[in-house]
Amino acid sequence: MQSLLLLAAVGLAAAETGIKGWLRYAPVPSANxxxxxxxxxxxxxxxxxxxxxxxxxxxxxxxxxxxxxxxxxxxxxxxxxxxxxxxxxxxxxxxxxxxxxxxxxxxxxxxxxxxxxxxxxxxxxxxxxxxxxxxxxxxxxxxxxxxxxxxxxxxNPSAPIRWVNQWDNLDGSIERGFAGPSIFWANGTVKVNSLDRVTQYGRLLASIGVNGIIINNVNANASALTPQNIEGIGRIADTFRPYGVRVGLALNFASPSANLVYGNLSTFDPLDPRVIDWWQNVTDTIYATVPDMAGYLVKANSEGQPGPLTYNRTLAQGANLFANALQPHGGTLVFRAFVYDSVHLNESVWTEDRANAAVQFFTGLDGKFAENAVVQIKYGPIDFQVREPASPLFSYLQNTSTAIELQVTQEYLGQQCHLVYLPPLWKEILDFDMRTNHTKSLVRDIVTGKRFKRPLSGYAAVVNVGTNDTWLGSHLSMSNLYGYGRMAWDPTSDPQSILEDWVRLTFGFDPTVMSTITNMSMSSWPAYENYTGNLGIQTLTDILYTHFGPNPQSQDGNPWGQWTRADGHSIGMDRTVSNGTGFSGQYPAEVAAVYENISSTPDNLLLWFHHVNYTTPLKSGETVIQHFYNAHYEGSNTAQTYPTQWSALKGKVDAQRYNETLFRLTYQAGHSLVWRDAITNFYHNLSGIADTQKRVGNHPYRIEAESMNLTNYEPYTVSPFETASNFTAIVTSANATTGTASTMLNVQSGTYDVAVNYYDLYGGKAQYSLALNNKQIGAWTGNLEDVLGHTPSIYLDGHSAARITFRNVTIAKGDVLKITGKADGVEPAPLDYISVLPLGVVD
Missing domain, CATH: 3.30.379.10 (Chitobiase/beta-hexosaminidase domain 2-like)
Structure with missing residues (x-):
C-alpha cells in the first residue's frame, strides 16, 4: 500500500464524551x-x-x-x-x-x-x-x-495471561472506582438491562490485547455463586466472547459455609473432602454455563479475608483446592500474593515490617502450587505506592508461575483527579534486574515466564471502569489503560511512544496537542511523587480513610505497616539485615548488597531502606529535610503549569473534552498546593528545621479566614492540623445558615488573581459568592463529590480541601473583599484562606 505523509491537522469534530476511547476512527487527513x-x-x-x-x-x-x-x-x-x-x-x-x-x-x-x-x-x-x-x-x-x-x-504477546481485574461489588458500587457504578452488577445481581457498555468495553480491551477479565471484587461476595448470578455471568461471557475476552470470577474462600444453594457446610477447610467436592460441584456448574471461563481469582488471609491459614493449611494447599477443580476444564487459578497480618504488626518492634510478609508467607511453597496456578504479585512489597522497589517475591518463586499486578485505577495516586501517567513507573519495575543466581533476571522476563521457563505467567491490572462516559472518570487517565495493554503485549515498549500513539488515536494529529499532552503526561509521575512523598517514603496519604489527600501522620501508630517511623530527629524504615527488619536480605545477593549499604542505595529509595537523620546529606548535596521542602515545591510548581499548557489547546480539542480536562487540571493545580503545604508544614513542625529558602509557613499573599471580619462564622481547628493554613478554618456558626467573612485589602491598586481555599464535604452542597465592594466577582457550589469522582470526605481535611481562583480582578487599595457562604446539609460552608496574588504568582 502507498505511504502517505501527514502534514495537515484534522478539523475539529463535534463534542465528544470520551466513550469511544482510542477507537474513534476519526477521518484522517490526506487519506486516499x-x-x-x-x-x-x-x-x-x-x-x-x-x-x-x-x-x-x-x-x-x-x-x-x-x-x-x-x-x-x-x-x-x-x-x-x-x-x-x-x-x-x-x-x-x-x-x-x-x-x-x-x-x-x-x-x-x-x-x-x-x-x-x-x-x-x-x-x-x-x-x-x-x-x-x-x-x-x-x-x-x-x-x-x-x-x-x-x-x-x-x-506475539509476551505472556499468555493479560487480564484486568474489576473490583466491582454486587450492589453496583466499585471499591476504588472513580467513574461511577459498575457496568456489570446492580442490586446484588448481574444487570438485567442492556449490556451494551460491556460490548464497548470488550472492544477496548481487545484492541490492546487483553484476553481475560475478573468481573467482581477480590474482596468477594459468596452470593456471586447463586444460580441467578451464574446465569448472568454467562450473559456477560457471551457479550465478551466475540472480542476474545474470557471471563473469570473472584471467589470468597469461605463460600462453602455461606449458606448458598449448593449446600451449607460447617467448614471451608481446603483439605476437607466435603469442601473439595463442594468446589468441584460449583466449578462444574459454572463451566456448564460458561464453557470457556478463564478461571478464578482468590484473595485469602489478607486484610481480614478468610483463607487456608484459618485451618493451619498452607497457601499452596488453599490455592490448589481451586486449581484442581479448574484443571479438568482448562481453567487457571490466580492466587494473590497480597497476604499480610494487619492485626498483630507492632511498630514499636524495630524488626517488624509488612514489606517482609510476602516472602515470609510463601517461604517453603515454591514449586508446590499446581501447574495451572499462578501467584499474582503486586509490583511493590506494600500497596501501589508512588515509588517502591520491585517485590523480591518475583525472584523467590522460581518454580511457580507468577503474574505482576499493576493498578490502572489511581487508588493512591490521585484517583483520576490528578494526572499521573503510569507506564514510566511500570517500566521502571519491569526493567529492574533481580540478578537471581548472579544472572540477568529482569522482572519482565520473570513475569513472562522467560527467565524461569514458566509457560503460564503474565500480567493483571486493577482497572475499575465505571458507567461514566470517560470510563475511568478522566479523559487523560485512559492513557494508563491503553498503556497497560501495550506493555503487557510487549514490556520492552517505550512509554513515550505508547503515549504518542494514544494521543493521535484519542485527540488527532495537531502537533501542539501532541506536544502538550506528551509534556504534561511524561512529567506527571515525577511531579506527583515530588508533592506527595519522595525518597521512597511512600505516598503520604491518609491510609486509614480515603487514600486520596495528605495525612502523613496516619502512616504510623497503627498495625497497617505502612510506617515512616518519623520522629523529631529522623525518618525512614531501617530495612537492612545488619540493623533493621532484614527486608533487604530477601533480594538476591547482588541487589541485597546495593540496598543494604546507604552509600549505594539510590536516593529515591533511601527512606524505604534506611532510617536517617533529617540532616543526612543526599548524593545531590541536599539534606533529607531540605529535599522534602524543595521537591514538594518543585512538584506543585509543575502541576501549576498544567492548566496553562492545556489552555493553549482551546479550539484544537473539542469543547466538551477540553472543558472537562481543564477543570480537572485546574483542580489538580490547587490540590497540589494542599499537598505541598501539608507535607512541608508537618515535617517542619516535627523536625523544627527551617526551610533554607524560607518558603514553608511563609505566605505573604494569604489572608487567613479566621482573621477576617466574621458574621455567623466561627473558627474551627482542623485535623490533621497541617491540612489547614495556620491550622485553622472557619465554619458557619451553630444554627446559622449563611455567614460572611470580609476584609479591607491593603494592596497596591492593580490586577490580581484571587484564590479561595475552602473545603468541599460529602453530604452537602454549600453555596459561595465572592464580592468586591459588594459587587459579585464570582460564585460556586461545593459539589466536587459529584463532578470529580474521587473518594469523598465528610471532614475538613486534606481530601476535602480545594481551591478556586478568579482571574484578572481589578483591585484598588482599600477595597473590601467579602465571601458569603450558605451552608447545606453537613457542609457548613468551610473556608481556609484567601490569596490576593499578583499575576503569575502562586503563594
Whole structure:
C-alpha cells in the first residue's frame, strides 16, 4: 500500500464524551480511499467469534477513517478470483483450508498475528481467532494514525495471561472506582438491562490485547455463586466472547459455609473432602454455563479475608483446592500474593515490617502450587505506592508461575483527579534486574515466564471502569489503560511512544496537542511523587480513610505497616539485615548488597531502606529535610503549569473534552498546593528545621479566614492540623445558615488573581459568592463529590480541601473583599484562606 505523509491537522469534530476511547476512527487527513483493497474477506472459523468481530471492526474503522464502505465477503459468497485486492482476515489454519496451503510466515504463538500490507491485498492472520482480531486492531491503529506504510511482520504477546481485574461489588458500587457504578452488577445481581457498555468495553480491551477479565471484587461476595448470578455471568461471557475476552470470577474462600444453594457446610477447610467436592460441584456448574471461563481469582488471609491459614493449611494447599477443580476444564487459578497480618504488626518492634510478609508467607511453597496456578504479585512489597522497589517475591518463586499486578485505577495516586501517567513507573519495575543466581533476571522476563521457563505467567491490572462516559472518570487517565495493554503485549515498549500513539488515536494529529499532552503526561509521575512523598517514603496519604489527600501522620501508630517511623530527629524504615527488619536480605545477593549499604542505595529509595537523620546529606548535596521542602515545591510548581499548557489547546480539542480536562487540571493545580503545604508544614513542625529558602509557613499573599471580619462564622481547628493554613478554618456558626467573612485589602491598586481555599464535604452542597465592594466577582457550589469522582470526605481535611481562583480582578487599595457562604446539609460552608496574588504568582 502507498505511504502517505501527514502534514495537515484534522478539523475539529463535534463534542465528544470520551466513550469511544482510542477507537474513534476519526477521518484522517490526506487519506486516499483509492489505495484501499476493494473488500474484506472474513474467514470465519466460528460464528459470531473474534474473526467475525474483526471483519465488522475493519468495516467500521475503514468507513470512519476513509469515509469509504467496504463489503464483507464470507467463504460461501466469493470466488478465489475475488481475492486480488482484499483485506483477508482469519486464522492461519483457516487460510490454509480455504486457499489450499499455508502462507510462508514467521512462527506464531497463541494470540499472535501476522500483518502483511506489502501487496495489493492485506493479510491479517492469527494463530487463533483472537490473534486475527488483535491483528485487525493493529492494522486499524496504523490507519487511524495516518500510517499507510508497507509492512510485513509477525507479533506475539509476551505472556499468555493479560487480564484486568474489576473490583466491582454486587450492589453496583466499585471499591476504588472513580467513574461511577459498575457496568456489570446492580442490586446484588448481574444487570438485567442492556449490556451494551460491556460490548464497548470488550472492544477496548481487545484492541490492546487483553484476553481475560475478573468481573467482581477480590474482596468477594459468596452470593456471586447463586444460580441467578451464574446465569448472568454467562450473559456477560457471551457479550465478551466475540472480542476474545474470557471471563473469570473472584471467589470468597469461605463460600462453602455461606449458606448458598449448593449446600451449607460447617467448614471451608481446603483439605476437607466435603469442601473439595463442594468446589468441584460449583466449578462444574459454572463451566456448564460458561464453557470457556478463564478461571478464578482468590484473595485469602489478607486484610481480614478468610483463607487456608484459618485451618493451619498452607497457601499452596488453599490455592490448589481451586486449581484442581479448574484443571479438568482448562481453567487457571490466580492466587494473590497480597497476604499480610494487619492485626498483630507492632511498630514499636524495630524488626517488624509488612514489606517482609510476602516472602515470609510463601517461604517453603515454591514449586508446590499446581501447574495451572499462578501467584499474582503486586509490583511493590506494600500497596501501589508512588515509588517502591520491585517485590523480591518475583525472584523467590522460581518454580511457580507468577503474574505482576499493576493498578490502572489511581487508588493512591490521585484517583483520576490528578494526572499521573503510569507506564514510566511500570517500566521502571519491569526493567529492574533481580540478578537471581548472579544472572540477568529482569522482572519482565520473570513475569513472562522467560527467565524461569514458566509457560503460564503474565500480567493483571486493577482497572475499575465505571458507567461514566470517560470510563475511568478522566479523559487523560485512559492513557494508563491503553498503556497497560501495550506493555503487557510487549514490556520492552517505550512509554513515550505508547503515549504518542494514544494521543493521535484519542485527540488527532495537531502537533501542539501532541506536544502538550506528551509534556504534561511524561512529567506527571515525577511531579506527583515530588508533592506527595519522595525518597521512597511512600505516598503520604491518609491510609486509614480515603487514600486520596495528605495525612502523613496516619502512616504510623497503627498495625497497617505502612510506617515512616518519623520522629523529631529522623525518618525512614531501617530495612537492612545488619540493623533493621532484614527486608533487604530477601533480594538476591547482588541487589541485597546495593540496598543494604546507604552509600549505594539510590536516593529515591533511601527512606524505604534506611532510617536517617533529617540532616543526612543526599548524593545531590541536599539534606533529607531540605529535599522534602524543595521537591514538594518543585512538584506543585509543575502541576501549576498544567492548566496553562492545556489552555493553549482551546479550539484544537473539542469543547466538551477540553472543558472537562481543564477543570480537572485546574483542580489538580490547587490540590497540589494542599499537598505541598501539608507535607512541608508537618515535617517542619516535627523536625523544627527551617526551610533554607524560607518558603514553608511563609505566605505573604494569604489572608487567613479566621482573621477576617466574621458574621455567623466561627473558627474551627482542623485535623490533621497541617491540612489547614495556620491550622485553622472557619465554619458557619451553630444554627446559622449563611455567614460572611470580609476584609479591607491593603494592596497596591492593580490586577490580581484571587484564590479561595475552602473545603468541599460529602453530604452537602454549600453555596459561595465572592464580592468586591459588594459587587459579585464570582460564585460556586461545593459539589466536587459529584463532578470529580474521587473518594469523598465528610471532614475538613486534606481530601476535602480545594481551591478556586478568579482571574484578572481589578483591585484598588482599600477595597473590601467579602465571601458569603450558605451552608447545606453537613457542609457548613468551610473556608481556609484567601490569596490576593499578583499575576503569575502562586503563594
Amino acid at each position: 480511499a483509492s489505495s484501499l483493497p476493494t473488500n474484506i474477506i472474513s474467514l470465519n472459523a466460528s460464528s459470531n467469534g473474534p474473526v467475525h468481530a474483526a471483519a465488522v471492526e475493519l468495516q467500521n474503522g475503514v468507513a470512519g477513517i476513509f469515509n469509504h464502505s467496504l463489503n464483507v465477503l464470507y467463504p460461501t459468497s466469493y470466488q478465489l478470483s475475488n481475492t486480488g485486492s482484499s483485506i483477508v482476515i482469519g486464522t492461519v489454519a483457516e487460510y490454509a483450508n480455504t486457499f489450499g496451503g499455508a502462507p510462508k510466515i514467521p512462527q506464531l504463538e497463541d494470540d499472535g498475528y501476522f500483518l502483511n500490507t506489502t501487496g495489493s491485498s492485506v493479510q491479517i492472520l492469527g494463530h487463533n481467532e483472537r490473534g486475527a482480531l488483535y491483528g485487525a486492531f493493529q492494522y486499524l491503529s496504523m490507519l487511524a494514525q495516518g500510517n499507510f506504510s508497507e509492512v510485513a511482520y509477525a507479533s
